Amino acid sequence: MAVRKLAPEEMQPESFVFSSETEAFAEQQIAKYPPGRQASAVIPLLWKAQEQAGGWLPRKAIEAVAARLDMPDIRVMEVATFYTMFNLEPVGKYFIQFCGTTPCVLRGAGDIKKVLEKRIGEQNHVTADGNFSWLEVECLGACCNAPMVQINDDYYEDLTTENFEKLLDDLAAGRPVKKGSQIGRKSSEPVDGVKTLQDPSLYDGSQIGAWRKRFEEQAQPAATGEAAAVTASVPEAAKAAKPAAGRPEESNAADTPAKRAKEGEAPVKPVDQKEASDASRATKVEARTEDVAKPAPQSGKSYVTTPGKDAVPTSPTTPIAGTPPAQAETRHNGSESKPGVTVDKDNKTS
Ligand code: FES
The missing domain is CATH 1.10.10.1590 (NADH-quinone oxidoreductase subunit E)
Structure with a gap:
């Protein structure tokens, strides 16, 4: 720049x-x-x-x-x-911004530049009549219709040496000129006519916008189509649920005074109720001493070895407190922790 x-x-x-x-x-x-x-x-x-x-x-x-x-x-x-949109030096009445970026160059911008140099001279030079000056700029965003130039506020596209020369002649003479494409192209359509997206079904609503048709069908009283299928699947009257569904089973077994009175049983007299609540008249049960002394089992499993025919007591696995390690019998054969395992005098397990 x-x-x-x-x-x-x-x-x-x-x-x-x-x-x-x-x-x-x-x-x-x-x-x-x-x-x-x-x-x-x-x-x-x-x-x-x-x-x-x-x-x-x-x-x-x-x-x-x-x-x-x-x-x-x-x-x-x-x-x-x-900002390059602001010119810091005088420009011609028709200020031409010439696009010299690759797409335009590939489409013949070099020839347009030669016309500018021939008709106007170097960049940033204003012609003697004050009509023209030009400046090379970067892409102006009309690459589809390259090559192109911007003159004051308007774009002129699809330029050739011939139509650009004529354009400059018309401007200099004050004649009206055509803006946009100089070869009759509409917007940025393909230069040799539209060849794609021509299937009529793209525009009749059968493909694009089909959802709109479905919505309209659903908004009307359903007679046909998907909406009708949805309506048909809904039962006219909801079926009653099972009588016990979700409710607790009611039992007749409740033992209440009202029930007993209904069945003919005489109600308990108040004096009997008072007697029943007197703790001093309650039956006393003596605790059995053997039951008290017997420790309650901690679990249903027994880890006591079952004596066999020739079984002998095995050595305790835990030395007595104060016993020197050398005197303690610390041999373990694994049977101590196995329920139902016995060890005979030859130290054989069974
Ligand atoms: S390259 Fe020229 S307008 Fe984009």
């Missing part, structure tokens, strides 16, 4: 004042933002000032925008010199 700096002093006008139209535009743009945030309108105001100045931004125009937005001059200068 070329160095972007302000035009030489001899090109700069001595003053710049907003026209009434520019001032009205400025007010409208500033009103879009909250008080104190008017700097957000800097780009629209620079754009409008450029338009008023004839397509470029003199130093005085930049300063006028800064004053209008209550911004330091340098802050507005930074914006103006950063």
Whole structure:
């Protein structure tokens, strides 16, 4: 990218004042933002000032925008010199931005460039009549219709040497010109006509948008189609649930005074009730001493070895407290922890 700096002093006008139209535009743009945030309108105001100045931004125009937005001059200068949409030197009445990026070059942009050089001269040079100047820029986003140029605010596409020469002639003569494709192409359709997406079924709703038809069917009283099938599957009256479904079984076995009275049983007399509640008259049961002394089993399993015919008691596996290790019988054969295992005098297990 070329160095972007302000035009030489001899090109700069001595003053710049907003026209009434520019001032009205400025007010409208500033009103879009909250008080104190008017700097957000800097780009629209620079754009409008450029338009008023004839397509470029003199130093005085930049300063006028800064004053209008209550911004330091340098802050507005930074914006103006950063964006290539702002021209910092005078341009022709018809400012041509020529796309020199690959797709356009592959489609013949080189020939268009030769026309520019022949008719106008070098870039950034304004013709003697003030009508034309041109600048090579990067892709302008119309690659489908390459090669192309932008003249002021409009695109001119599908250029050839011939139609571009004629375009320049018409502009210079003030004749109306055709914007967009110069070969009659519609938008960005294929240059030799539409050859895809031509099946009529794509547009009759049978494929794309079929869901809409289904929705309409469901919204109407179901007579046919999927909606009818859904309706048919719903029973007209819900079946009653099983009488006991989800409820606890009711039993007749409850033993209540009301039930006993109903069955003819005489109710308990109050005096009997009082006697029954007297603890001193309760039957006393003596505890059996052998039952008390007997420790309650901790579980249903017994880990006591069952004596066999020739069994002899095995040595305890835990030495007696205080017994020196050398005197303690610590031989283990594994039978100690196995229920029902006996060891005979030859130390054989069975
Ligand atoms: S390359 Fe030229 S418009 Fe994109």
